[in-house]
Amino acid sequence: MTTLDAELRVGRGAFTLDVALSAQPGEVVALLGPNGAGKSTALRALAGLLPLTDGHIALYGEQLDSPADGLFRPAEQRPIGVVFQDYLLFPHLSALDNVAFGLRCKGLRRAAARAEALPWLERMGLAEHAGRRPAKLSGGQAQRVALARALAVRPRLLLLDEPLAALDARTRLDVRAELRRHLAEFEAVAVLVTHDPLDAMVLADRLVVIEAGRVVQTGRPAEVARRPRTDYIARLVGLNLYQGVADGRRVTLPEGQVLATDEELTGPAFVAFPPDAVTLHRHRPETSARNLFPCTVAGLDLHGDRFRVDLAGPLPLAADLTPTAAADLDLTPGTRVWAAVKATQTHAYPA
Amino acid sequence: MRSARSLLAATAVLALAAALTACTANNPPSNNGAQNAPKVDGTVTVFAAASLKESFTELGKRFEAAYPGAKVSFNFGGSSALAQSIVSGAPVDVFAAASPATMKTVTDAKLTGEDPRVFVRNTLEIAVAKGNPKHIGGLKDLGGVKTALCAKEVPCGAAAVTALKAAGVEVTPATYEQDVKGALTKVELGEVDASLVYRTDVKADAAKIDGVEFPESAQAVNDYPVVSLGKAPNANGAAAFLGYLNSMDARRVLTEAGFQVP
Amino acid sequence: MSTPRTTPAPHPRGRRRPRGATRVPAALLLPALLGLAFLVLPLLGLLIRAPWSALPALLTGPEVWQALRLSLISATAATGVSLLLGVPLAWLLARTDFPGRRLLRALVTLPLVLPPVVGGVALLLVLGRAGIVGRWLDAATGITLPFTTAGVVVAETFVAMPFLVISVEGALRAADPRYEEAAATLGASRLTAFRRVTLPLVAPGIGAGAVLAWARALGEFGATITFAGNFPGRTQTMPLAVYLAMESDPQAAIALSLILLAVSIAVLAGLRDRWMSTP
Structure with missing residues (x-):
């Protein structure tokens, strides 16, 4: 059964995105491409932050966006979790309350939401930082809080937008390895957007390479690296x-x-x-x-x-x-x- | 249109000349008449009470027509505020106040050129909506309707207090307006049913409101004193304007506006 | 979001600075000092000419406290109404896009440049006893706003709310709208996102706007006297009392002005640390 089945078509002025995307349960798909290729547009469309102009998005057989049927479910009605590039942790809330935020939106009371959020921070090794405001967290810690916040709502589609881009090289190594473990444990579909081939190849089971709004190649990371179909991929995925x-x-x-x-x-x-x-x-x-x-x-x-x-x-x-x-x-x-x-x-x- | 206007102006000048002659004849000691006075030119600055606005604006035009080369510049406002600015050093030639009390501020500061002279009197009327829908017949009816009075700090308010006391009527108004125009506007907009204002204000606004006279107004007459300032920048102009105020022409304009001219 | 309160930095005078490190060009310094003098001297004038010996007698009259009390209550109420209506309006202007939004924004800010008396007249035409809406209100409920304390609040809100809207809209535009998106991906409706994310984020801007609006409402004169009239204890606020005192007793006017000045300074100073994060 295909868990995620999407034909993402978005027209934005001169730029058009036309990307087909599908994934099996437990699969991590990386959207890889240069800046301006349309990766973020694709991610925003999947998240429900941007309606499609054409095509469709279906998750576990359920339509999320289908312009032809006049159907659009906005972000807050989709079973998703998003880790944003610069995390967008709410600066006025503690790490724990950031993680509890989605649970409270689902109707849990403050105490219950916190009780359910804490294990997620523990899993990230951040239990002792639960009371801290995001400004007091290091880049790596903030990234893990963002991941915990996205996972805490038990999404059926996890979306990660350049999850490692904001980190320095040293932290990046550790966090990448850790993120890989968490993604491996994640049973639903994860879609990762990145311009970094290393992140893509380490984290993803399958690469979807996008150039100028179109898919130019898909396949397992090693396949794509060894048989690049375009110069861009050859330079990019030269690994x-x-x-x-x-x-x-x-x-x-x-x-x-x-x-x-x-x-x-x-x-x-x-x-x-x-x-x-x-x-x-x-x-x-x-x-x-x-x-x-x-x-x-x-x-x-x-x-x-x-x-x-x-x-x-x-x-x-x-x-x-x-x-x-x-x-x-x-x-x-x-x-x-x-x-x-x-x-x-x-x-x-x-x- | 143009010729009609110039004809009107010519008539006005003739009438003015006649009036001035008459005026000189009526007041032999005064040498304010046009014929034998020193040359009048330049700007004459006149500070005048707000209630004089309509009539003084008209008088200013006629004065300028009679004295080519002279120009009258008016500043209309609350008498107290005008008196304050004169005491503070405003360069003024003529000051016309709506009450002796406000004039006293200026005379006490020894800024006047001569003793002030009362040139008009104003009495109160009850301003009501057109057609007098609440059938207000006198001061005793004000207790039952929404009323605006002037604040007692300003001349029309002081006069209202005197009139109400004379009538033995107690009125709690909806508002004490800062000046007579405010009290009038509230009637015009229908926010209050009646207000105590000057007869001249009712006349000026006759298209939108009606006035109800009442006998007690005789006991609350407001005297309007006028004076030239000792340090008047344009002393000749000040003298000429004061003289003109006494002319038949000026008296007729003021009477038509609703003032009593002594 | 509020920065933790810190002890004030040592006064710069206490530290030795390298000579010339902060030299200000005369072309800037002169007009700056002139501007300073222009703004401060009138206030000094109030203090110098204040009838200090007669002050206790002037200020113990019940009318003074009546006017001050009414001023504080109505300015605070006007600020409350401004917050209730102005914050959502600011959000609408900052976060949504619809045809005519710019025109609407211009209209909202119009009371900033409109002479308050004109605002008062406009309010009479709409909310007065014979006004477009007021007539209906009077017929249906018997309520008329002019000459009531509620009318004072209405007039003050009319002139003060634009300050709040502008301030909050600025804060909203400066705040990253992606936080609202992040909240949406976590299942928050737009209202929840606004309440639990946006509002706390722009709290300093709302605070600053509220202080501005309050200060503006406290000093409001033209719209108040035009729309609400002047009746001691009901609609006569401090500025009205000052103006009327000026007609008969300038000494009393100065005394009243001093109170207004003292209250304004006390409140603004009290809120400064909290809301105005200007270093």
Whole structure:
């Protein structure tokens, strides 16, 4: 059964959005695209903050917006939760009352709403900050309060608008990993809007890439990264991403391959590196690179001034080459090559 | 139209000239007449009580016609406020007040050129809506209707107190208006049924209200004194204007406005 | 939202500043000082010319307290009515879009520039005993507003409410409307969002507007005397008493003015810390 089934068509002057979106229960879908692509418009339409001009939105078989039928359910009548880019925590309410706000709107009395809100803060590890005003919370704490506030109303559709964009790089790593855990536990549909490919690839089960109001590619993150259909995607999603278990500076992948990294970690971890960090050789190279894999060329595409090489082997890989390098190696589909990646060019972080 | 107006103006000038001659003849000691007075020109600044507005505006036009080169500039207002500003140093040639009490403020400050002279008297009437729908016949009827009186601090209010006392009538009004025009407006708008105002105000507004005379008004006569100021910037002009106020022409205009001219 | 009360910063005079650090150009300083003198000197004049020795006798008359009491009550009531009607009106102007909104806004602010006496006349024409609405009100209920304390409140509200509306509308425009959207996504109706989110957010603006409106109502003269008339204890507020005293007894007028001045300063100073967050 399709939980979310949406044809989002919104006309705004010269700009038109035309995006089809569907999701299964428990699925996290990321809308990825450059600024002005229409991601936020799509999110606002899903939230009921913006009526569609055409198309429809159905959630668990129930119509939320259908201009043809003259049907529009505004935000307050939709079973949704939204985490806004800058969180929009109510500055005059404590963290606890922010989380309790939606419950009170559902008719709970103050005490009952607070009692139900507190476990959400506890789950976010914020119980001791329950009485604080948003101005006294750090960026990461505010983000978690915003997530708790959105989840507390037990939405059937969770919408996240650039949930990590307002955080500094350090906090971002922690919060991203944490958000991933919460999303994994979330049983309904989550739609995430971001312009950051890393956020999209780490958090989402499926990517929907939008350019100028149109879907240009959809698929699992790894698929999209290795077989980008447009230059934009190639540049944007230029990322090899793997999940495994870390032990010191080694991350073991589920199929047994081992990746050497520069970060000390233990437990579940991600390893990521850009395609231009991968060098290709016809023969086993004399190299200091500690990650070396024999591969077969599966595909070859020119994107701008770069070749994106799709490699099959023990580890599916994407590599970027200059046209000269590609010509020197005389690559065609089926060519056997060695792929090398320096540990210093990888990024590992907790999952 | 134009010729009609100029004809009217010419007639007015002739009448004025005749009146001035008459006036000089009537008041031999005064040398305020036009013929033998010093040349009158420039602006004559006159502060006058609000109730004089209609008649003085008309008189000003006629005065200017009689004295080409002279111009009259009026400031109409509550007599007390005018007296206050004169005491505070306003450059004024002539002051016409609605009561001796307010004039006293100026004479006490020794600002007058000569003794004030009462040039008109005003009496009270009951202003009622057109057609007198409440059938008000005299002061005793005011107790049963909604009434506006002037505040006792202003001349028309003081006169009202005197008249009511003379009639032996006690009236609790809906409001004590700050000036006579306020009391009149309230009748005009139908907010009150009656108000005690000057006869001249009733005449000026005859199109919208009716006046009811009452005998006790004789005991509440308001004297209007006029005086030229000692430091008058335009002394000749002040003298000429005072002289003109005494002319037959001016007396007729004032009488027509409802004033009693002594 | 109100900032926590802090102890006042040490007076700048106590600290040594680098010479010339705050030099003000003479072209600004001179007119500034002139402006200051222009605003402050008349108030000083009241204090200097006040009949201090006769003051106790002048101020113990029952009419004075009657007028002061009526002024405070009616100004407060007018502020209350302004809040009740003005805040929703400000919301309508700030948060909704409909044809003619700009015209409506201009109309709302008209009483700011309208001479209050004209406002009073307009009120008479509409709410007077023979007015467009007043006639009907009189016929149906026997209530007439002119010459009553309620009439004073009506007149004061007419001139004071625009101050509140402008102030609150400004605060609403400055407040992020996305907070209302956030509330909507949590299931809040527009009314709930307004009550529980917007209202607390713009509370400082509402407070400042209420203080402005109150001050304006307290000083109201023209519309009040025109619409509500002048009757001691019922419609004679302090400004009316001052004006009439000026006709006969300037000393009493000065004394009354001093009271009005003292009350205004006390109230504004009392509310300043709370509502006016100007540093």
